[in-house]
Amino acid sequence: MQEHNSGRSFALTTSQTPGSSKPDPILIADNIVRHFGGLTAVNVEHLEIQRGSITALIGPNGAGKTTFFNLLTGYDSPNSGTWSFNGKALNGVPPHKVARLGMVRTFQLTKALYRLTVLENMLLGAKEQKGESVLFSVFPWIWRAQEEAIRVKAVSILKNFKLIEKQDDFAAALSGGQRKLLEMARALMVEPEMVMLDEPMAGVNPALKQSLLEHIKELRNEGKTVLFVEHDMDMVHEISDWVIVMAQGQIIAEGTPATVMGNAQVIEAYLGAHHDADLSSEGA
């Protein structure tokens, strides 16, 4: 349990300043800059993510959180910058290789594969499948045993996520919240070391929300690292060990949830500098 605790206890000893160094970082990013025309969407000088922690990435709309996600996972390329995962540089590494290295993401707009069944969605996630090779696909006896092992694993995860009754339904038949669950369950089939969740709670009803929270905590208990983008502050408060705040492409604050949410700069970024000023006196 020592290893698992470090994911949480690091917060006590780590400096709560933007770009602070962590005792055991799994992800390190330096000088990541992404321009869209004249707009600088992301400009991150230095960032470290602690291994085994749940880290929240928050910020107002348009702060560059999703763009930063896309850059880290290879879906977009920065204009400059370097970043590494588990000590391996990820510059120019395509998304599928990032996933194979153990960093698996989900999407803000859920990408369930609609005309595949729930079970097929899950089976797809497993790594190093012999039957996925074009040559071996023609000889079922080569891959049948592996397929069965993958199916057993998929069923056990589906049970855990309470999607087992839906296993033979098309993914399109699931509700929005269930699709979020499926996407997360599917990501686990890849056996990632780090899970990146882009707004896992968006559009999820409160009952399902609680179960999603439990699943995320469970990931940490298994020693996995979680980085998630979220707008739901209650959730951020409840489960994250560390919070990073982005605004206008930059990291303006980081620290424990309690410290960050009391930070004047963060409140200003979210609500504007004069949010508590009297309207009449502002006009005068």
Add this chain to the structure above:
Amino acid sequence: MDFLFIIQQTLSSTLGVNAIIFALAAIGLNMHFGYTGLLNFGQAGFLAIGAYSVAVPVITFGLSLWVAFLIGIFNSILFALLLGVPTLRLRADYLAIVTIAFAEIVRQVARSATFNDSLGGSDGITGKFGKEFFDLNPFKGGLTTPILRFNGNDLWVVLTGWVLVAIITFVMWIMVNSPWGRVMRAIREDEDAVRSLGKNVYLYKMQSLIIGGVIGSMAGFVYALSRQSVQPDNYGTALTFFAYTVLILGGAARVFAPIVGAMIFWFLIVFIEQILREGVSSNIIPDWLIGVNQVGQIRFMLMGLGLMLLMIFRPQGIFGDKKELALDARA
């Protein structure tokens, strides 16, 4: 009206050479479009490559037909790579435009005066390049029954052709139901999601393009052999769209769809034509309504009407599942 003659003509076409050509072309498209979601509008280009690849090596270079078949498969792989490397990173609709252009480039190059000596220009190539194939025919007398009639060469093409279709369909059936096929169908749904699970989407799309292209070029083999000639203008965009019609008639992403689609397609075309022709010549259809020379056009009009009705009342095709099709609306 001679009903037996109508039936004989219709059935012979339903099981005939053209049905085989369109079935093969549509099986290739099913791999591209049905299973991988690649909108390939250039299938005629692969047929042309197949057709020229059996004719040119034999007629122009004096090689064996069997070598020519291998050259045809090699060429279709080469062209699939050539087409895929720059275009498979494009979104679906751009791919459609590029593939149309690809097929037209193949056709225009083939009919150009520059290559008159080797490819025969706009006249194409006619000659006995299929001799080695037809020499093997044990049924030189052909087949004549009241309901089915093939001459010797056609019978041989039909028999070997349907065997080829059966083998390819069987292999396709295994492949699309394997984990490999699952990745393909997933790519059709959402490429980015598949990438996030560690699959090399580009590689899979390339495999799909090559496999479908090779099957398309086999349709070209049958086209060229059955006619003992290759005409560049037979490989225009209309051929691609008829192949799509066949596929959608049967139901995309269903293994048997191309076969049944091709049979129904040729059944309808020939049946409508024969009925009209017999009707006009025996004056059941009055001369002021349809003249003899108009039959050819009118059968396509009626065919088009039939397809429209099918799309309205059974958009999923013969084998498709309407519920599954509705999911595409991203509800």
